[in-house]
Amino acid sequence: MPEKSRIAPLAYQNEGFLKSPDGRVLRLLSEYMEPLSRFRHEQIQDTVVFFGSARFGSREAADRKFAAAKGEANPRLRSQLEQDLKLAQAAVDMARYYEDARRLAFLLTKWAMDIPARRRRFVVTTGGGPGIMEAANLGASEAGGKTIGFNIKLPFEQEPNPYITPSLNFEFHYFFMRKFWFAYLAKGLVIFPGGFGTMDELFEILTLAQTEKLAKKILVVIYGKEYWNKIVNFQSFVDTGAISAKDLDLFSFVDTPEEAFEQLKNGLTKHHLGGIKRHGETLPEIAKTRL
16 A cells, blocks of 8 residues: 555645646636535525725714824824824714615615515625625624625735624635626625725626626616715716716616615616515516526
8 A cells, every 4th residue: 555645635635736827727716616606505696785985984983083083192293183183084974874884784684585585685795894894794684684795815804894694704816706796696786985996896887787798787876976976077977978878877876775775675676576566466486596
């Protein structure tokens, strides 16, 4: 019998190969097949994705930050103190979006859990991190539903928030595979105020919709008209001929959790549930997603 040390490792157990450039295709397939397996096991049919800043926390956390900035006694440049107070006040102002995301995720999850279907519908999904992502996962968990987090492995080690359903907590290496799963199961997209990452995710979905690369209707709801009108002049795209006027119909603005919920509920019912339930009628059987 040969010595154990002379037995070659099986290819799929060869860690050096799997982490090498030659093993990249297997790593990519893993980030497709492993989530697919879990979604099937958890009976996830489709999702509603919440995007927004990782930096906008709860009102309680923002109040603590502001109090700390005001109470700072260490000698420093006056301009630095003023800047810290300005940012702390901004955190307080933006905290309302955390609370609104939490409320909307709660309303959406409660409604989705009552849909008569064999698989879970419109599961709240986020990037898995803090801020708006945490708020949406928290709201969904408070409603008693499953909730998904697509975290990404980064140099500064973004930690997944504690409100993600453990069996639906994912860690990705490749950004584009993470984006694939954001788009593939999504029937709705809610864009809360955010930065570069949020804008990237918004415009990618809008581009796919504009160029008719989506095989389904994804409702795009942009939350916080005042914020977004400061950041992006959407009408200017039309006025300069960069997009057509009908492209503005690819999304809508909302300003309250209740308004957002009604738009999502009505749109998801119309496009993905085969009509509105009335007078005790049952919804038609849900078609299986093309996984």
